[in-house]
Amino acid sequence: MSPVACFHCGEPVQTGSQFTTLINDQLQPMCCPGCQAVSAAIIDAGLTNYYKYRTELGSKQTALVPDELTTYSAFDLKEVQQDFVHTSNETCDVSLTIDGITCAACAWLIEHKLKTVKGINRIAVNTTTERALVNWDPTIIKLSEILTLISQIGYQAAPYQVDDEEIQSKRNSRKFLLRLGLAGFATMQVMMFALALYSDYFTDLDVEYRDYFRWVSMIFAAPVVFYSAQPFYFSALRSMLSGRLNMDVSVSIAICGAYIASCIATVSGQGEVYFESVSMFTFFLLLGRFFEQNARQKASVSSNNLHKLIPLTANLIDAQGQHSEVPAKRLKIGDLILVKPGEVIAADGELINGRSSVNEAMLTGEQMPVAKVDGSQVFAGTINVDHPIEVKVTAIGQDQLVAEIIRLQEAASNNKPKVALYVDTISNYFTWTILIVAALTYMIWKTYWPEDAFWVTLSVLVATCPCALALATPTAVTCATGLFTRIGVVAKKPGVFEKLPKIEHVVFDKTGTLTCGSLTIAHIELYSDLSEKRVLSIAAALESSSLHPIARAFEKYRDNSILTSHSRNLSGLGIKANIDNETFCIGSAQFINAELNIALPILDQQAVYLADKSKMLARFDLVDEIRPDAAATVSQLKAMNCDVSIASGDSSSHVDEVAKSIGINNVHKSLKPSDKLTLIESMQKRQAVAMFGDGINDAPVLAGANLSIAMGSGAAVTKNSADVILLGDQLSRFVDAVKIAKLTSKVIRQNLLWALGYNVFIIPLAVTGHVVPYIAAIGMSASSLIVVANSLRLLKVRI
DSSP, rough: OOOOOOOOTTBOSSSSSSSSSEETTTTEEEHHHHHHHHHHHHHTTTTTTHHHHSOOOOOTTTTTOOGGOOGGGGGGHHOOOOHTTEEETTTEEEEEEEEEEEEHHHHHHHHHHHHTTTTTTEEEEETTTTTEEEEEEETTTHHHHHHHHHTTTOEEEEEEEEHHHHHHHHHHHHHHHHHHHHHHHHHHHHHHHHHHHGGGTTTTTOOOHHHHHHHHHHHHHHHHIIIHHHHHHHHHHHHTTTTTTOOOHHHHHHHHHHHHHHHHHHHHOOOOOHHHHHHHHHHHHHHHHHHHHHHHHHHHHHHHHHHHHHHEEEEEOOSOOOEEEGGGOOOTTOOEEEEEEEBOOEEEEEEEOOOOOEEOOHHOOOOOEEEEOOTTOTTOOOOOSSEEEEEEEEEEEGGGHHHHHHHHHHHHHHHHHHHHHHHHHHHHHHHHHHHHHHHHHHHHHHHOOOOGGHHHHHHHHTTTHHHHHHHHHHHHHHHHHHHHTTEEEEEEEEHHHHHGGOEEEEOOOOIIIBOSSEEEEEEEEOOOOOOOOOOHHHHHHHHTOOOOOHHHTGGGGGTTTOOOOOEEEEEEEEEEEEEETTEEEEEHHHHHHHHHTTTOOOOOEEEEEESSSSSSSEEEEEEOBTTTTTHHHHHHHHHHHHHEEEEEEEOOOOHHHHHHOOOOOOEEEEEEEHHHHHHHHHTTTTOOOEEESSSSSGHOOOOOOOEEEEESSSSSSHHHHEEEETTTOHHHHHHHHHHHHHHHHHHHHHHHHHHHHHHHHHHHHHHTOOOOHHHHHHHHHHHHHHHHHHGGGGOOOOO
């Protein structure tokens, strides 16, 4: 009889049934207390899916003992982290869902508490999606310690996972509905007794009946105050403990103050009671926040949808050629999978066998299928359209393109425009101002009209809550980021929504930007006795170290027996290297001219030259198609009063031909990267400049422009330098992005004007006693809903 294996690590269990853990309603055997404790921590953290989809057994946990485990220790396990942690450049990124975020002050508190912690490089909190993006150094601080730090300031954080997010969201909605329903029921009961008490103004009501109605009202209002209104208290306490006031402070003071004063009046039998007002404005506040939460979830749903488009299963092809359905999470790099027509591709990979077209709309927004042949890259979540294909998996989990896009999208929605930072500061001062105004109101009314002082002060506290002000910017930015994702545009750096509407001059690189970058060799001119095959193989060997689009034209001529050494890539000029101890160079006419000190003719077409240390060997004439939407994009930019230029390293007249065919008059050619940067800097003295690029040589000039745009097919370093990435390589998407940014700026301005206008309008009315408390609650909730609804209009924009 074979020994029972530990369910966690697979080691033989020699302790009988002494250690077990309940997993998926079944007791599973564990080999030691360490494995039992770790598996229990994983289950307690809600990560049951780890055991469902894991690809390898966990490591034996002999070093851990139960007493050392905390609630979050399971999140430090490498095998658990692979589902939600992305590691790059020795730092880690994780998206956390944070329970308890209600306003901008919560985000400010979390960011400022964690920014000062050693090992945490970046943290950005999004109040709309209630998520935080954290980058940290795992050698200095553990993920469990970060989660514990967040917990210590009153918020519950957990790694963001789609399924868990939905479960948590439904759980929160149920809890919120219970609070709302209880407040509504109690309000109806209290209002009935309040009507009887109001009749005391018109007819004499016996004191016994009056006291009875007050006591019953107090009992019905108690659950509203002690349960339904709890979210306001916790939010207010957290903000006060951090030394900052948020909008829930004034609301909490109003609810508690009114209830305590009413209880004193009930017990003493003297004074006014406000139980109906307390119940009613708590109900309206909760109702407003419930609608607001639903709207915010709608605004953040686009990123969740990207996750959901990746299938849960894949058809794995084994060594014998047989295929079987396996969980997509079990795929490994190097696995071969079969994707039938109509199926969604389960992982990023390289097409090994077959020809088909793939719908990449979920990445690029473009519905037209893209042709794929042997060697083409395909991406998880895209749809195979025509024929069965076999794909070799090259990336899984957080290394897939869709995961990268989600991270970039989340970072973009966390980026706050300058105006949002001003609003955060203003909200704090605004709350202090309201508290001072409320105190002065109470003192003045207490002096001249003491019987009305309390409810007038309540109205001031509730009506002037700056919820709408705090929501004005984050809701609009989140909606706009979702819209960008829909059209295949990624806003990578902060300030994109502010910079885009201000662009006055757009500068394009030529190759790979205005043209498709799919260069082919149209003609070869030989200048020596070397054969065409030989010069092509030498050129391919030299170009193998380059990522420039020109290099791809030589890939298919590569002879692996020809090796280069001492290769030097002279950005924007060419490549110089040794082959069999002989020096060769390939590049532009300018480069070869300088190397050989000879004059080369200016050609109409784009060409590169191959030479050894003493003579010319060959000339390769290249052709490249202009992007189909290049002319339309230039025309639209001009219609938006933008100047358009070309800045190219190419010296041939081909640059002029491209410019003429798409309607660009300003042509700058034969530019080195440093020349491009100088050109951009000279333009920036007069205008705000946006620069398009795709090659490594464009990285410096992209970094120097007011706004930089990289093509999705460009080099990684170029995309790292860019503010915006066009995933689908469609230039026209830039024009769409400008339109969306302008609309977003307009919506933010409208939101801020409305929020400020409402408060300016309501403060005098509330201070002079023209707004009763429950009307104040309706007004405050309505102002927030209007701001959120106005932002949601962005999601309905059709581009």
